[in-house]
Amino acid sequence: MHQAIPCSNTRAWPRPGDISSSPPVRQSGNVRQVVEDNPVVVVGRKGCCMSHSVRRLLQGLGVNPTVYEVSTEEETAVAREVCGTGDAAFPVVFIGGKFLGCIDRLMAVHMSGELVPILKEAGALWL
Amino acid sequence: MELYSGYLEDPFNHMKLLCPNSMTSASTQFASSMRIGGMYDRDHQLGGMWNDPYQVDDSQTTSPSLGDVKLDNPLDDVPNELQGSSKSYEHETSKPPEKVLRRLAQNREAARKSRLRKKAYIQQLETSRIKLAQLEQELDRTRNQGGYISGHLGESNVGLNGAVNSAEIAAFEIQYAHWVDEQTRLTCELRSAIQAQVSDIELHMLVESSMSHYENLYRIKAIAARSDVFYIMSGMWRTSAERFFLWMGGFRPSELLKILVPQLEPLAESQTAAVNGLRKSSQQAEDALSQGMEKLQQTLSETLTMGPLGGPDAIVNNYMGQMANALGKLEALVNFVNQGDHLRQEALQQMYKILTIRQAARGLLVLGDYFQRLRALSSLWAARPREPS
Numbered sequence: 001m002h003q004a005i006p007c008s009n010t011r012a013w014p015r016p017g018d019i020s021s022s023p024p025v026r027q028s029g030n031v032r033q034v035v036e037d038n039p040v041v042v043v044g045r046k047g048c049c050m051s052h053s054v055r056r057l058l059q060g061l062g063v064n065p066t067v068y069e070v071s072t073e074e075e076t077a078v079a080r081e082v083c084g085t086g087d088a089a090f091p092v093v094f095i096g097g098k099f100l101g102c103i104d105r106l107m108a109v110h111m112s113g114e115l116v117p118i119l120k121e122a123g124a125l126w127l
Numbered sequence: 128m129e130l131y132s133g134y135l136e137d138p139f140n141h142m143k144l145l146c147p148n149s150m151t152s153a154s155t156q157f158a159s160s161m162r163i164g165g166m167y168d169r170d171h172q173l174g175g176m177w178n179d180p181y182q183v184d185d186s187q188t189t190s191p192s193l194g195d196v197k198l199d200n201p202l203d204d205v206p207n208e209l210q211g212s213s214k215s216y217e218h219e220t221s222k223p224p225e226k227v228l229r230r231l232a233q234n235r236e237a238a239r240k241s242r243l244r245k246k247a248y249i250q251q252l253e254t255s256r257i258k259l260a261q262l263e264q265e266l267d268r269t270r271n272q273g274g275y276i277s278g279h280l281g282e283s284n285v286g287l288n289g290a291v292n293s294a295e296i297a298a299f300e301i302q303y304a305h306w307v308d309e310q311t312r313l314t315c316e317l318r319s320a321i322q323a324q325v326s327d328i329e330l331h332m333l334v335e336s337s338m339s340h341y342e343n344l345y346r347i348k349a350i351a352a353r354s355d356v357f358y359i360m361s362g363m364w365r366t367s368a369e370r371f372f373l374w375m376g377g378f379r380p381s382e383l384l385k386i387l388v389p390q391l392e393p394l395a396e397s398q399t400a401a402v403n404g405l406r407k408s409s410q411q412a413e414d415a416l417s418q419g420m421e422k423l424q425q426t427l428s429e430t431l432t433m434g435p436l437g438g439p440d441a442i443v444n445n446y447m448g449q450m451a452n453a454l455g456k457l458e459a460l461v462n463f464v465n466q467g468d469h470l471r472q473e474a475l476q477q478m479y480k481i482l483t484i485r486q487a488a489r490g491l492l493v494l495g496d497y498f499q500r501l502r503a504l505s506s507l508w509a510a511r512p513r514e515p516s
Binding site: 047048049050052053054056057060061103104107108110111112113 | 401404405408409411412414415416418419420422423426456459462463466469470473474477
């Protein structure tokens with residue numbers, strides 16, 4: 001349905017020791033603390049599949065992001081802390097302690113080719 | 128015909144002697160009956176009976192078969208029998224022609240009527256067949272264009288096109304049809320503008336129009352996705368050949384870039400590098416979205432799978448809970464469709480930045496032409512002559 005042809009021949013096969021096969025680093029506690037302590041943080045709802053996409057994208061670039069899972073009760077509070085308004089379009093990404101944006105922004109930054117330099121700058125990537 | 132063969136082949140060869148032509152003449156009868164062997168010689172003595180054939184008792188049976196005549200009968204019985212048979216003879220000589228002729232005529236008539244009925248039936252079948260073929264074609268065409276038979280479907284939630292919230296989806300289909308028309312017009316304009324080698328400024332305006340036209344599409348898709356995301360995801364609003372390439376409710380940006388690049392040469396080295404980088408980024412983003420989609424499928428399946436068997440209450444509660452859960456998950460599908468369109472938009476924007484205005488115009492022309500050809504292919508495919516099964 002979403003893919004007429006099952007396997008894209010351009011998709012990289014997971015190599016041994018590939019980051020995507022390792023479990024995501026999950027953290028809890030004060031979101032601000034987590035964001036400051038880790039180079040790449042994905043803040044998203046629990047079990048959100050879009051968060052999964054965000055994580056996969058970052059992992060494909062060689063980054064193992066820290067995941068901060070938010071429950072429905074905490075959502076508004078966390079959103080306020082994260083971007084100042086009570087209404088955040090989760091999942092959102094922090095790089096180098098700085099707020100990058102929601103998935104729209106992430107995709108735009110990636111397509112323009114700016115994401116990898118930003119990651120390198122934050123020390124999340126070494127290549 | 129067949130009916131009278133027994134008559135003709137009777138063992139006494141009476142009919143051969145009693146020619147049909149001379150049946151009606153009593154004198155001939157008399158003469159013919161005289162000719163019949165010695166059988167009736169003894170009857171001469173019976174007198175006037177034989178002289179007047181019409182005095183014969185009419186109540187005698189008129190069996191055509193003369194095998195009933197018994198030659199070995201005693202003399203007493205003979206007259207009656209002979210009377211009967213003579214009556215039969217008379218009847219046979221007078222009736223056969225009329226009856227035979229009437230029967231033959233009736234047969235002919237019946238056969239003719241049967242032939243006419245058969246002809247009428249076949250004609251009816253042919254017209255029905257043609258009508259069926261026409262209806263099938265119409266249905267195909269309507270399906271391909273994502274048509275919607277308007278009117279009185281407001282009651283039901285599901286329309287003829289299989290979409291939920293038919294009114295909004297019908298509106299989308301109309302808008303999309305207009306979009307395709309406008310797309311065709313813009314593509315034509317681009318073609319003539321490039322061939323006429325108009326100024327950069329004019330090209331610029333055309334390119335801007337084409338770009339914002341694509342944005343219009345994504346906008347109406349987003350609205351329709353809120354009404355029925357499955358409908359958008361299935362690509363039913365597109366033609367069959369376009370659907371073959373379906374990814375996340377539309378085309379794959381990296382594939383489109385692959386098509387475009389050879390048509391844009393010659394490119395500067397920096398441009399080539401940038402385009403390759405863009406294609407790679409697009410592939411990565413597409414893969415990430417695909418994996419998210421797979422995760423959604425997985426969690427949806429898990430949500431729907433039957434839970435632990437408990438009492439009736441537990442089962443019902445589980446079911447309701449699972450359904451509610453599943454419904455919640457389906458909401459996420461809209462986000463994926465939107466992200467797919469967002470990727471397409473980003474790819475377009477980036478290409479616009481990388482290319483010169485002329486290259487961009489040519490690129491948009493190539494894209495528009497490609498989609499047109501896919502649509503044309505779908506029509507040809509739908510209308511192809513099929514061998515009778």
